Amino acid sequence: xxxxxxxxxxxxxxxxxxxxxxxxxxxxxxxxxxxxxxxxxxxxxxxxxxxxxxxxxxxxxxxxxxxxxxxxxxxxxxxxxxxxxxxxxxxxxxxxxxxxxxxxxxxxxxxxxxxxxxxxxxxxxxxxxxxxxxxxxxxxxxxxxxxxxxxxxxxxxxxxxxxxxxxxxxxxxxxxxxxxxxxxxxxxxxxxxxxxxxxxxxx
Numbered sequence: 461x462x463x464x465x466x467x468x469x470x471x472x473x474x475x476x477x478x479x480x481x482x483x484x485x486x487x488x489x490x491x492x493x494x495x496x497x498x499x500x501x502x503x504x505x506x507x508x509x510x511x512x513x514x515x516x517x518x519x520x521x522x523x524x525x526x527x528x529x530x531x532x533x534x535x536x537x538x539x540x541x542x543x544x545x546x547x548x549x550x551x552x553x554x555x556x557x558x559x560x561x562x563x564x565x566x567x568x569x570x571x572x573x574x575x576x577x578x579x580x581x582x583x584x585x586x587x588x589x590x591x592x593x594x595x596x597x598x599x600x601x602x603x604x605x606x607x608x609x610x611x612x613x614x615x616x617x618x619x620x621x622x623x624x625x626x627x628x629x630x631x632x633x634x635x636x637x638x639x640x641x642x643x644x645x646x647x648x649x650x651x652x653x654x655x656x657x658x659x660x661x662x663x
Contacts, residue, residue, distance in 0.1 A: 467520055467533055469589040473481070475541045476582040483578045484546050485632035487571030493563060495561045496555040499596045503552035507619065510545040514538055531656050537605050540650040546645030548574065551637060558633040566617035570641035573613065577648040584655050593663045603652035610645030614638055 489499045517538045584599035617638045625631045
C-alpha cells in the first residue's frame with residue numbers, strides 16, 4: 461500500500477492502468493466497427509474516468525504541503541497522461557461523427573503503435589512509483605521511437621489515401637482520423653518528455 465504522501469504515485473498508476481485498458485479496447489474495436497456507437501460510448505467512459513483521476517490529483521495538490529516530486533512535474537505528468545486518453549477518445553468519436561464503419565488497415569496500425577506506447581508509459585510509471593528513476597529512461601526512449609513510427613505511418617497513410625480515394629469527403633474524414641491518431645502518439649511522447657524532466661530533476 462502507498463503511504464498517504466504518495467497518493468500522487470498511486471493515482472498515476474491508476475491513470476496508466478485506465479489508459480492501457482482504453483487503448484487496448486480502442487485497438488480491438490477498430491478491427492470490427494460494426495457498432496461504432498457502443499465503441500464511442502465506452503471510450504467516453506474511459507475518458508471520464510481519467511478526468512476523475514486528474515481532478516483527484518488537483519484536489520490533493522491543493523491540500524498537500526510536501527509532494528514526492530516537484531509540483532510542476534506532478535501537474536505536467538497529470539496533464540500529459542490525460543491528453544493521451546483525450547486523444548484516443550477524440551479519435552473514437554470521429555467514427556460516429558463521420559459514420560465510418562469500414563475497417564481501415566492504417567487505423568489498425570496506429571492502434572498497435574498506441575498500444576505499445578501506453579504499455580511503455582505504464583512500465584515507466586511503475587518505476588516512478590518505486591523511485592527507480594534512471595530505469596525509466598529506456599521506456600522514454602522506446603516511446604520516442606514509437607512516436608517516430610507514428611510520424612512515418614502518417615506520411616505513408618496520407619500518401620496512400622490521396623493515391624487511392626477519389627471521394628473528397630471520404631478523403632477528408634480518413635485524413636483527420638489518421639492525423640488525430642498521430643497527434644495522440646505525440647501526446648505519448650509528451651509523457652516521455654515529462655518523465656525525462658523528472659529524471660533530470662531528481663536523480
